[in-house]
Amino acid sequence: MKKFVSAVAILLLACLVLATFAACDTEEKDSLVIYNWADYIFDDKLTDFKNYYKEVTGKNIDITYVTFDTNETMLTRLTKGDSNVDVVCPSEYAIQKLIEMDMLVPMHYFDEEQYTASFSVNVNKDIYEHNSDNVEPGIIDKVSATFGNINVEGKAEPVSMVDFFVPYMYGTLGVLYNKYAFMDLGIYDEEILNRANWGILFNDNGAGELLSEGLTGSILMKDSIRDSYAATVFYLLESGRLDGLKNKDGVYYTEMPVGELINAVDDQLLDCVKQVLTNQKSQLFGYEVDFGKDDLLTGNAYVDLAWSGDAMYAVEESWNDELGEDGDYELAYYVPHSTGNIWFDGWVVPKTHNPEHLDAIKLFINYLNRPDVAAANLLEIGYSASVKSDVIKQDDDARAVLAEGYNVYAPELWDAVDEDGNPIAQDECDFADWEEFELYFFHNSYENEEGDIVSYDEISGSNWRYPFESAALNADNYRNIDSLGVMRDFGDKNHDVVTAWNYSRSAGVNALPLLGWTMLAVAVAVAVVFLILRIKRVARHTVRTHSTDAEG
Amino acid sequence: MKKFKFRFSRRAFAYPYMIFLLLFVVVPLVIILINAFLDDANKFTFQNFAEFFSDAGGGLTVLGNSLIIGLVTTLICLVIGYPCAYFLAKYHASNRVLVLLFILPMWVNFLIRTLSTKAIFMALDVQLGMGTVLFGMVYNYLPYMILPLHTTLVSIDHSYIEAAEDLGADKMTVFLKTVLPLSLPGIVSGITMTFIPAISTFAISEILSSSKIFLFGDAINMHFSKTTNSFGVGSVMSLVMLVLVVVANVIVNLTSKDEEVTSVL
Numbered sequence: 001m002k003k004f005v006s007a008v009a010i011l012l013l014a015c016l017v018l019a020t021f022a023a024c025d026t027e028e029k030d031s032l033v034i035y036n037w038a039d040y041i042f043d044d045k046l047t048d049f050k051n052y053y054k055e056v057t058g059k060n061i062d063i064t065y066v067t068f069d070t071n072e073t074m075l076t077r078l079t080k081g082d083s084n085v086d087v088v089c090p091s092e093y094a095i096q097k098l099i100e101m102d103m104l105v106p107m108h109y110f111d112e113e114q115y116t117a118s119f120s121v122n123v124n125k126d127i128y129e130h131n132s133d134n135v136e137p138g139i140i141d142k143v144s145a146t147f148g149n150i151n152v153e154g155k156a157e158p159v160s161m162v163d164f165f166v167p168y169m170y171g172t173l174g175v176l177y178n179k180y181a182f183m184d185l186g187i188y189d190e191e192i193l194n195r196a197n198w199g200i201l202f203n204d205n206g207a208g209e210l211l212s213e214g215l216t217g218s219i220l221m222k223d224s225i226r227d228s229y230a231a232t233v234f235y236l237l238e239s240g241r242l243d244g245l246k247n248k249d250g251v252y253y254t255e256m257p258v259g260e261l262i263n264a265v266d267d268q269l270l271d272c273v274k275q276v277l278t279n280q281k282s283q284l285f286g287y288e289v290d291f292g293k294d295d296l297l298t299g300n301a302y303v304d305l306a307w308s309g310d311a312m313y314a315v316e317e318s319w320n321d322e323l324g325e326d327g328d329y330e331l332a333y334y335v336p337h338s339t340g341n342i343w344f345d346g347w348v349v350p351k352t353h354n355p356e357h358l359d360a361i362k363l364f365i366n367y368l369n370r371p372d373v374a375a376a377n378l379l380e381i382g383y384s385a386s387v388k389s390d391v392i393k394q395d396d397d398a399r400a401v402l403a404e405g406y407n408v409y410a411p412e413l414w415d416a417v418d419e420d421g422n423p424i425a426q427d428e429c430d431f432a433d434w435e436e437f438e439l440y441f442f443h444n445s446y447e448n449e450e451g452d453i454v455s456y457d458e459i460s461g462s463n464w465r466y467p468f469e470s471a472a473l474n475a476d477n478y479r480n481i482d483s484l485g486v487m488r489d490f491g492d493k494n495h496d497v498v499t500a501w502n503y504s505r506s507a508g509v510n511a512l513p514l515l516g517w518t519m520l521a522v523a524v525a526v527a528v529v530f531l532i533l534r535i536k537r538v539a540r541h542t543v544r545t546h547s548t549d550a551e552g
Numbered sequence: 553m554k555k556f557k558f559r560f561s562r563r564a565f566a567y568p569y570m571i572f573l574l575l576f577v578v579v580p581l582v583i584i585l586i587n588a589f590l591d592d593a594n595k596f597t598f599q600n601f602a603e604f605f606s607d608a609g610g611g612l613t614v615l616g617n618s619l620i621i622g623l624v625t626t627l628i629c630l631v632i633g634y635p636c637a638y639f640l641a642k643y644h645a646s647n648r649v650l651v652l653l654f655i656l657p658m659w660v661n662f663l664i665r666t667l668s669t670k671a672i673f674m675a676l677d678v679q680l681g682m683g684t685v686l687f688g689m690v691y692n693y694l695p696y697m698i699l700p701l702h703t704t705l706v707s708i709d710h711s712y713i714e715a716a717e718d719l720g721a722d723k724m725t726v727f728l729k730t731v732l733p734l735s736l737p738g739i740v741s742g743i744t745m746t747f748i749p750a751i752s753t754f755a756i757s758e759i760l761s762s763s764k765i766f767l768f769g770d771a772i773n774m775h776f777s778k779t780t781n782s783f784g785v786g787s788v789m790s791l792v793m794l795v796l797v798v799v800a801n802v803i804v805n806l807t808s809k810d811e812e813v814t815s816v817l
Contacts, residue, residue: 070777070778072777072778072779073777217679220762223763224778225778225779281764284762284764285680285762286680286761286762286763286764287762287763287764288762288763289758289763295762298674300674494779494782495592495782498609498774498775498778498779498782499603499608499609500609501774502609502610502611502771502774503608503609503610505610505766505770505771505774506609506610506611506613506614506617506766506771507610507613509613509617509682509764509765509766510617511616511617511620511621511624511682512616512620514620514621514624514682514686515620515623515624518623518624518627522627525631533724536722536724540722
């Protein structure tokens with residue numbers, strides 16, 4: 001009996017193995033393993049890439065798409081030995097870490113010849129278009145300035161991050177707030193906000209007083225060590241708490257450029273950060289993980305520390321027909337004027353990638369910088385694609401993608417038909433023409449009845465969808481791209497920062513009174529029960545004595 | 553010969569689960585233990601323990617808070633749960649519908665329940681904090697207290713109570729001298745089933761205080777998911793948690809030895 005069972009099992013197994021091999025044989029496909037943030041690409045573009053790949057190489061491709069939710073999860077997975085990934089999209093500081101550990105292959109994307117040299121015979125170079133010129137040059141400048149000299153473990157020559165990564169998305173760190181709540185509190189005013197700047201998150205008006213009493217208990221902080229650290233350091237600087245303090249080298253913190261200050265993690269600064277974060281607790285509604293936008297829209301909280309992409313998305317979702325004269329966005333995004341953080345996510349290739357996939361890797365990375373693909377992605381996920389906005393504005397395919405996505409009446413760009421194929425009239429569209437949309441999308445403004453261009457947000461230069469452009473437009477103003485610093489990895493200070501963050505998170509909660517009250521309640525309860533028993537016993541005793549008396 | 557064969561094949565059915573236990577329970581525990589003694593550069597160190605027990609990151613404070621909140625939750629659950637289970641057993645032993653009503657909340661995902669609780673609190677303008685967290689914990693763990701109590705109380709032989717009444721005990725004495733001692737195993741397992749998850753919870757405190765109340769579970773979570781190089785301290789904290797659970801179980805087993813009941817965990 002047993003033998004029979006084994007025989008059947010082996011037979012079945014053999015069939016299965018054969019079937020698998022057979023399936024593989026019939027169709028020879030290339031493959032690619034992508035490791036990206038969750039919700040960080042327009043899914044249709046993966047299918048479109050398969051068609052593009054077929055067009056360029058004449059071969060089919062299978063894509064395995066895996067996601068992560070924090071840079072830390074990704075780093076743990078890559079460093080602890082998962083070798084199945086071909087291409088990853090981490091943030092700048094995580095890329096720095098990977099380069100330091102000598103885990104990445106240089107791509108040399110900005111040198112077309114070097115980038116395309118490895119292409120196999122399959123790639124049709126007549127169809128292939130190199131898109132590196134589309135990339136916003138500001139990104140490359142910022143990254144070379146901050147990550148120009150990275151020391152690789154075990155190598156003498158430092159390297160530049162620009163050779164390793166291909167920009168994908170970028171954005172700023174800022175304050176997402178409920179515009180109408182701010183109006184009610186009387187603090188929706190450019191001057192007030194600019195004076196408070198990062199103090200908005202600490203309910204500080206810039207002079208050490210409360211910004212507004214109504215803000216107490218309505219502030220959300222991001223449950224993220226790096227972002228909270230950055231916001232706190234900026235606040236320390238802006239509120240004058242760093243005045244007169246010097247770092248180890250005897251340089252005043254106030255005299256350091258933003259890009260350096262944000263990366264100058266030392267014990268003195270950490271102590272200040274710890275102190276401020278601990279004190280901030282009394283002003284907080286809480287720490288936000290995923291629900292920040294909802295809490296702002298329901299009025300539970302008025303302010304949140306947010307990334308530009310999340311903020312833009314939240315602002316767009318917050319359109320309310322009942323506000324203002326003809327409806328308005330309830331939320332707004334503000335990047336404090338003199339200091340801030342700008343960050344970048346980019347594609348890198350780990351050394352453990354499958355060499356047979358190299359064509360696919362390079363074609364994929366380059367494909368994402370095509371204007372229409374970038375437009376589709378930025379439409380879907382809300383962050384700024386690293387493709388220059390001028391390129392997107394001038395590319396017909398990209399314009400068509402945006403026009404369709406935002407329901408713009410532009411028959412010259414797209415069919416302007418609804419789901420059933422019926423043409424949509426101009427007044428049924430959300431934007432009457434491309435010009436109106438361009439004003440909104442790239443400049444956050446609209447043309448009023450008098451023909452003036454008016455911003456949706458009175459706080460000037462608030463459209464930070466394109467930080468480099470906003471900065472250029474406001475060059476005469478106080479805003480300047482130099483005031484946005486890029487954060488490096490905390491390096492060997494990482495542990496201290498985590499400890500400080502843990503300390504301030506755990507401070508201010510004291511459960512001892514709770515224990516006291518409970519003990520008291522238990523004591524009272526025991527006493528009451530004891531008393532009741534006592535009274536009953538006395539009563540019974542009296543009854544018994546009475547009955548004995550009667551008998552006697 | 554025949555008998556041997558039969559027994560062999562029956563034992564074989566347990567192997568898959570034994571292998572599962574070995575891979576997903578024993579091996580991870582060993583990894584935690586090893587990690588607790590490693591520093592960033594993977595060298596042997598006691599630094600992680602020193603760091604945790606010196607309370608540099610507020611770890612001990614958090615542990616204290618968690619223990620207190622767990623204790624209070626358990627106590628409230630017991631105070632509410634015992635009478636509830638008692639009357640359920642006494643008057644509705646045969647009425648399964650009523651018992652079902654008490655288990656019903658357990659069938660709804662607890663995250664959904666907790667998020668709805670938060671929404672209700674927000675709608676009522678209740679400020680989120682210690683009180684709301686405690687409410688959420690009691691609400692969530694109450695069924696775990698009632699169920700074992702109910703099971704024990706229902707299974708008490710009614711003739712004990714009748715005997716006590718025949719011997720002249722009044723209602724209070726019947727309860728204190730017969731029902732309460734006989735239900736002790738239920739109380740003990742109810743306490744373990746409530747206390748142990750209550751000290752390690754983090755989702756409830758995170759949602760119902762908007763992460764303002766930072767518990768031990770949150771702290772462990774932070775060390776593993778928000779950073780890449782503090783697995784050491786995180787492992788030490790997990791070990792401390794494990795020791796607490798073991799200690800709780802030992803206490804339970806000691807107190808319930810006479811009752812021949814061992815804890816559920």
